[in-house]
Amino acid sequence: MLTRINALRTRLRRSERKVADLVLERPDDVPGSSIATLAQRAGVSEPTVIRFCRAIGCNGFQDFKLRMAAGLASGEPYVASTVSSKDSPEALSGKVFDRAIASLVQARNHLNTEALTTAVDLLLDAPRIDVYGHGVSGLVAQDAQHAFLRLGIPVMACTDPHIHRISAATLPHGSVLIAISQTGRTAELLCSAELALAAGCRVIAVTACGSPLAEISTVTLYTDVRDDTDSYTPMASRLAHLAVCDVLAMALSMRLPAASNSHLQHTPEARIGGLPGSTRA
Amino acid sequence: MLTRINALRTRLRRSERKVADLVLERPDDVPGSSIATLAQRAGVSEPTVIRFCRAIGCNGFQDFKLRMAAGLASGEPYVASTVSSKDSPEALSGKVFDRAIASLVQARNHLNTEALTTAVDLLLDAPRIDVYGHGVSGLVAQDAQHAFLRLGIPVMACTDPHIHRISAATLPHGSVLIAISQTGRTAELLCSAELALAAGCRVIAVTACGSPLAEISTVTLYTDVRDDTDSYTPMASRLAHLAVCDVLAMALSMRLPAASNSHLQHTPEARIGGLPGSTRA
DNA sequence: AGCTAGCCTGTAGCAGAACTACAAACCCCT
DNA sequence: AGGGGTTTGTAGTTCTGCTACAGGCTAGCT
Incomplete structure (x- = not known):
C-alpha cells in the first residue's frame, strides 16, 4: 500500500501529493483520523482527500483507512523494500521478514x-x-x-x-x-x-x-x-x-479414513504440525 | 482479537453473543460492513452491536472495524486454529496459511x-x-x-x-x-x-x-x-x-566488499531474492 | 402465584462523517 | 489577452455511528 502510494506519487496532482506526503510521513495516524483532520493537516480540502484515495485505487476514504490499517498490521512499515548496504541490521531483517510475510498473505x-x-x-x-x-x-x-x-x-x-x-x-x-x-x-x-x-x-x-x-x-x-x-x-x-x-x-x-491418521484424531493436542512432543531436528 | 472475542463469549449477553458468533463465523465480512448490515444479519438492533464492541474492549464500532482489519491482515483470522475434518478447503488453507504468517510476524x-x-x-x-x-x-x-x-x-x-x-x-x-x-x-x-x-x-x-x-x-x-x-x-x-x-x-x-556482490550493486533491478531473470527451478 | 426491582433490549433522535454536484480559480495554449 | 480544460474548493445531501430514553423480560422476594 505504501509502496503503491510512493510509486504513484509523481503522477498525482499537486494538492493530492500533499496528502500523499502526509500519509507517507505518518502512516500510523491515518486509521485514527477522519477526512476533516487529515485535510486540515495536509492543508487541502476534504474532497481532495477523497480524490486522493480514488487515485491510488481505493473505493473511498473508508476503504483507504481499512487498507492502511491492514497494511500497517501485516508489517509493511518500510516503504522502499529495496535493501541497501546502509541499512541497520534491524531494518534489514525487518525488510526481509516483511517481504516474506507479505508474500504469504498474498498467496493466502x-x-x-x-x-x-x-x-x-x-x-x-x-x-x-x-x-x-x-x-x-x-x-x-x-x-x-x-x-x-x-x-x-x-x-x-x-x-x-x-x-x-x-x-x-x-x-x-x-x-x-x-x-x-x-x-x-x-x-x-x-x-x-x-x-x-x-x-x-x-x-x-x-x-x-x-x-x-x-x-x-x-x-x-x-x-x-x-x-x-x-x-x-x-x-x-x-x-x-x-x-x-x-x-x-x-x-x-x-x-x-480415520485409521490412517488416528494419531491426529485421538490425541487432543493433535493439531497442525504433527504429533506434539515429536523430536524433529 | 478473535481469540479475545472467543474467550469473552460466554460472559456476553444473549443478543451480544449473536453478534460474536456472526463475527467469529465470518470475520472477513466485518471490515466491509456497517453497523446496520451487521445488526440485521445477526438479528439484533444496532446499539447492541455497539455494546458488543464496547464489551470486548473497543472504543466503538469504528475502532472495532479497524482492529479487525489489522488482525485479519496480520494473519489471525480463524479463531480455533485447530483444524478439523469438517473444515472446508478454504477454511483449512486459511488456517494453515494464517498459522505460517503469524509465526513469521512473531519471529520478526x-x-x-x-x-x-x-x-x-x-x-x-x-x-x-x-x-x-x-x-x-x-x-x-x-x-x-x-x-x-x-x-x-x-x-x-x-x-x-x-x-x-x-x-x-x-x-x-x-x-x-x-x-x-x-x-x-x-x-x-x-x-x-x-x-x-x-x-x-x-x-x-x-x-x-x-x-x-x-x-x-x-x-x-x-x-x-x-x-x-x-x-x-x-x-x-x-x-x-x-x-x-x-x-x-x-x-x-x-x-x-563490493567485488563479491557486484551483481547486486550494479544492476538496478537487483533486490532481495537474487538476480532478476535467473531461471531457478 | 403475584409483585417488584433490576437488567437487558430495542426505538427514536441527533451529531458528524463520507461523499456528490456545482461553481470558482487556476493553468496552459493559442 | 482571452478561452478551453483541468484542478481545486464550497455547499448540500445522505447515511453512518452513536446516545438518551422507554418498554419488556427475567429473577427474586413475599
Missing part, C-alpha cells in the same frame, strides 16, 4: 480453492504419489514429503531428473504427480510430467500461473505473488509453495 | 538483532562457513546454502552426521558453523558443534531459546514462536528459520 488471498478441492480429490484416488522439483523447489518437494509422511501419507520425493523420469514412466494408472517449480519452465520437469500424463496419471502443479507447466497440468495451484517487483519472487514463492504443500497434506489427511 | 518481532549483528561480524572474519541441520532443518540448511551462494558467499551445507562431524573437526581456526535445529537437542549436532568450538571456531545457532544447543553456542538467533499451542512449532519454526537464514545471508552480502 489468491489461492484458488476450487483447484485445491479437485487436487485433494485426485490425491485421494491415487495409488501412488510422487513429488518432483529441482533446485530450491527440490527442497520444497522434500519438505512436502516430510509433511505428507508426518500425516501418515506415503509419498516419494525426487530431485534428480534421471530418477524422476524413470519414476514418472512407471507410475501406475491414476497416480498423482505433484510438480513444484517456481518458473514452471524447467524442461526436465515438463518432460516427466508429460510422461506421467501419457501413462494416465494426473499432474498437480505448484507453480506460476500461465507457465508451460501450468498449461499441461491437470490442476494448478498457483501462488502468484503478483506484486510490483518480481525480482523478489524466487525467495517469496518458495515460502508460499511450502505452505501450499502443507495445506495439501493437511487437507488430504482430513479426508482419509 | 522477537528476533534479537544484537545477536544478528555479532553473527554477521563473526561470519565476516570466517575463512570457512558450514551449515548443519537434520531432518527438516537439514532442508533449511540446504536452502541457506542456496541463499548464501546466490549472494556470492561460498558455504557448505551438511545434513549427514558422519560427514559434518568430519567437517567440523577439520574446520580452520576462526571458521563459523551455523547450526540449525528446531529443538536444539539433536545429539549429533551438539557433538559437531562442540568439536568446532574446541577447534577455535564459532557456532551460530538458529534454534529455540534456552535449548542445549543455544547454551553452548557463541551466538543464538532464537525465533521462539512463544505461542499458546506449541504443537504447531515444528511447522512454523522452519519458515522462521528459512527467513532468518535469508537475513543472515543478506546482511553479510551487504557488508562484504
Whole structure:
C-alpha cells in the first residue's frame, strides 16, 4: 500500500501529493483520523482527500483507512523494500521478514480453492504419489514429503531428473504427480510430467500461473505473488509453495479414513504440525 | 482479537453473543460492513452491536472495524486454529496459511538483532562457513546454502552426521558453523558443534531459546514462536528459520566488499531474492 | 402465584462523517 | 489577452455511528 502510494506519487496532482506526503510521513495516524483532520493537516480540502484515495485505487476514504490499517498490521512499515548496504541490521531483517510475510498473505488471498478441492480429490484416488522439483523447489518437494509422511501419507520425493523420469514412466494408472517449480519452465520437469500424463496419471502443479507447466497440468495451484517487483519472487514463492504443500497434506489427511491418521484424531493436542512432543531436528 | 472475542463469549449477553458468533463465523465480512448490515444479519438492533464492541474492549464500532482489519491482515483470522475434518478447503488453507504468517510476524518481532549483528561480524572474519541441520532443518540448511551462494558467499551445507562431524573437526581456526535445529537437542549436532568450538571456531545457532544447543553456542538467533499451542512449532519454526537464514545471508552480502556482490550493486533491478531473470527451478 | 426491582433490549433522535454536484480559480495554449 | 480544460474548493445531501430514553423480560422476594 505504501509502496503503491510512493510509486504513484509523481503522477498525482499537486494538492493530492500533499496528502500523499502526509500519509507517507505518518502512516500510523491515518486509521485514527477522519477526512476533516487529515485535510486540515495536509492543508487541502476534504474532497481532495477523497480524490486522493480514488487515485491510488481505493473505493473511498473508508476503504483507504481499512487498507492502511491492514497494511500497517501485516508489517509493511518500510516503504522502499529495496535493501541497501546502509541499512541497520534491524531494518534489514525487518525488510526481509516483511517481504516474506507479505508474500504469504498474498498467496493466502489468491489461492484458488476450487483447484485445491479437485487436487485433494485426485490425491485421494491415487495409488501412488510422487513429488518432483529441482533446485530450491527440490527442497520444497522434500519438505512436502516430510509433511505428507508426518500425516501418515506415503509419498516419494525426487530431485534428480534421471530418477524422476524413470519414476514418472512407471507410475501406475491414476497416480498423482505433484510438480513444484517456481518458473514452471524447467524442461526436465515438463518432460516427466508429460510422461506421467501419457501413462494416465494426473499432474498437480505448484507453480506460476500461465507457465508451460501450468498449461499441461491437470490442476494448478498457483501462488502468484503478483506484486510490483518480481525480482523478489524466487525467495517469496518458495515460502508460499511450502505452505501450499502443507495445506495439501493437511487437507488430504482430513479426508482419509480415520485409521490412517488416528494419531491426529485421538490425541487432543493433535493439531497442525504433527504429533506434539515429536523430536524433529 | 478473535481469540479475545472467543474467550469473552460466554460472559456476553444473549443478543451480544449473536453478534460474536456472526463475527467469529465470518470475520472477513466485518471490515466491509456497517453497523446496520451487521445488526440485521445477526438479528439484533444496532446499539447492541455497539455494546458488543464496547464489551470486548473497543472504543466503538469504528475502532472495532479497524482492529479487525489489522488482525485479519496480520494473519489471525480463524479463531480455533485447530483444524478439523469438517473444515472446508478454504477454511483449512486459511488456517494453515494464517498459522505460517503469524509465526513469521512473531519471529520478526522477537528476533534479537544484537545477536544478528555479532553473527554477521563473526561470519565476516570466517575463512570457512558450514551449515548443519537434520531432518527438516537439514532442508533449511540446504536452502541457506542456496541463499548464501546466490549472494556470492561460498558455504557448505551438511545434513549427514558422519560427514559434518568430519567437517567440523577439520574446520580452520576462526571458521563459523551455523547450526540449525528446531529443538536444539539433536545429539549429533551438539557433538559437531562442540568439536568446532574446541577447534577455535564459532557456532551460530538458529534454534529455540534456552535449548542445549543455544547454551553452548557463541551466538543464538532464537525465533521462539512463544505461542499458546506449541504443537504447531515444528511447522512454523522452519519458515522462521528459512527467513532468518535469508537475513543472515543478506546482511553479510551487504557488508562484504563490493567485488563479491557486484551483481547486486550494479544492476538496478537487483533486490532481495537474487538476480532478476535467473531461471531457478 | 403475584409483585417488584433490576437488567437487558430495542426505538427514536441527533451529531458528524463520507461523499456528490456545482461553481470558482487556476493553468496552459493559442 | 482571452478561452478551453483541468484542478481545486464550497455547499448540500445522505447515511453512518452513536446516545438518551422507554418498554419488556427475567429473577427474586413475599
